[in-house]
Amino acid sequence: MVAFRKVFIVTHHPKTVMASGYIVNRGVLTFGIHYQHVSRNVLLTHTREKKRWMKAYTLLMERKLKIEGPPPPKPRAQKPNWDYHAEVQAFSSRLKESFSPELLKTAFVNPCYIQSEQERRQALGVDSEMAALVLGDNIQLHRQGLVFTKSFLSDWCRASFPSLPSMGVVAIVAHLTSHPVVCLVAQNLAIEDLTMSAQFPVPDEVLHSTFLAVIGALHESSGAERAGFFLRDFLVTQLVGKDLFEMWSVVNPMGLLVEELSKRNRALPEPRLTRSAGAGTVLPLYFVGLYSDKKLLAEAPGETVLAAEEEAARVALRKLYGYTENRRPCDFSAAAQPQAPGLQSFSSS
């Protein structure tokens, strides 16, 4: 028999207890978890008595959790308080965009979902003529969205960084439309909850195409300008804190720098050791400066002289392309000029 200590409850007027005590576990009143680790002598909660079964139950559940591991994730649609139509409307009003409801609902429907639904209905024996699955695909919207996104992002890049070459623009656009970035944005905008797909958790590929389909739907509903603003506010902002050469892998920065300088008719860069520390130790530091016609282009540190020289070439390229950390930030004000695809005459923001 488990010995338990008798808890003597000092009878206080409830109002005074209210003033002095506090609720230890907020689950006490909702779930009736009366077991508390804080105080065994003074009852700090406002329930009747300590439940004898609570401790055993909690320990059993914890043991079960340890053996079986955490429960598998459930889609939001299978959790309580879900109304699809209301959620879709809330989606469009939360983002302050006016989507047309049919287009938006079509954008969330993936071909894998339609296929699985057909198979499920056939397996259940439902006649396909009696209850036809009237759901459109999002492939068309996805294609439109992809084309629009790529063109908008390229135009935005060229406008913000006029001296950036095409390879750099392509690399930035490829990074922004890559699976990790798009899926991160989609998950945080609740597109993952609204997606209709065969598998859960939604695969990256499916989520990516759903996001682009939503962009396509927005483009159809509100026009290119609003869709452009949406992309600028949600996708372009993922560039914050990102370095140019994290997105664009350049193997030979010195060669590229020589090309750029010769295009601008400037003298070729000469590397010079500016400062060094601990050159004879196992952890040396060298600062190498690149001089073009005796004027400093860029200076950068490195573990070895060669590494510092390569780093200096990268810094010089960043300065030439205007992608430094201290550049003027992008203009997100409401009065900014709209960015329609095809317009190249845009002063760099």
Add this chain to the structure above:
Amino acid sequence: MSSFTKSAQQWATFARSWYLIDARMQPPGKIATMCAIRLQGKHKPIYHALSDVGDHVVVMNSRHIAFSGNKWEQKMYSSHTQYPGGFKQVTATQLHSKDPKAIVKLAVYGMLPRNLSRRTMMQRLHLFPEDDLPEDILLNLTEELPQPREIPRRLNEYSQEEREAFPTLWTPLPQTFK
């Protein structure tokens, strides 16, 4: 700083520098404060006592330090051999003649925090009595720090023009005056 790659920026931030101080005609206390600050890493914005961010300091010409006042005769350095009757007191002059690095070393030791990191920091202090430094130390040096005290010039170090341009209290009598 200005848009380095993240790894390069981190390497440069946490690298250990090597500072050179010339102690000729300088008060050892002022030299010692400069050393102590840099050995602890307090000159860096990333300082933390547990982070071991101190730099190396090389002090040269420690034989030519200059105490102010009568400290060469009056300042006493004490030691005890732990044996009875082993208490010894020497003046600064005597200690300096025995070991020209000892005064600066003791001054820096007394200015560092009294914890286990002190010994590590003292290992990063390199003292040389004259200005002939070994090659491996010379390779490592980053920067020479300015001297704390401005060395006054002797009369024979002033040029004739400067001596004549110096203001006089009275005009000296001409030689031919009787």
